[in-house]
Amino acid sequence: MSQSAQSATARSQLERLGTLTDVVYAVALVLIVQWLPMPEESHAEGAVWLLELFEEYASNMIAVLIGLVFVIMYWLRSNTLLSALDRTDPAHTAFSIASVFCLLLLLYVVRISNEVAGPSRRAGESVAVAMIGVAAGLAWWWARRKRLVREGITKEETLGVQIQAFAEPLAALVTLPFAYVGELAWNLAWLAYLPIAAVLKRRASNEE
DSSP states (O other): OOHHHHHHHHHHHHHHHHHHHHHHHHHHHHHHHTTSOOGGGOOSSSSOOHHHHHHHTHHHHHHHHHHHHHHHHHHHHHHHHHHTBSOOOHHHHHHHHHHHHHHHHHHHHHHTGGGSOHHHHHHHHHHHHHHHHHHHHHHHHHHHHTTOBOTTOOHHHHHHHHHHHHHHHHHHHHHTGGGGTOHHHHHHHGGGHHHHHHHHHHHHHHHO
């Protein structure tokens, strides 16, 4: 197969990867909608008011909101990472699919958050977020190593993608021990993302 034919095939595979990713995110949205309570689950007698049903299952509504935020956030990041590429290869595709699978694992942890101990839930979310980021970071590292990045992408764009790929998993690992301290300490630990991103940006700028 000629080099031009191989490039065309690799670009087609990138489009298929993007389609698969979008489908998985769409399925994730459907799963989140299924978390909404059904009227027959209510303990109220007679006809149930919708707002009363949501109030009765407020914890479910919080999980729905958190799951929606995660899906939107990670879809935007996935779109940024894929749009920076010209083509893909089997290894990059595998890392990308692993990242999407870890997102579904994160949604599972969010879904059962009310049924497990607090430290376990927080640690589970930290680990899942770290796994998502590690897989996405490896995909980006491999793409740069194999020159799968599209031509014309600016240094600023490359730097932004690199920070997105690596800052989040590092911050998630920082939060992991705080998951066993308490809710407030764990939430505050996520602020470590800011100095980590700043350090990565400074280091990348120095390497250039």
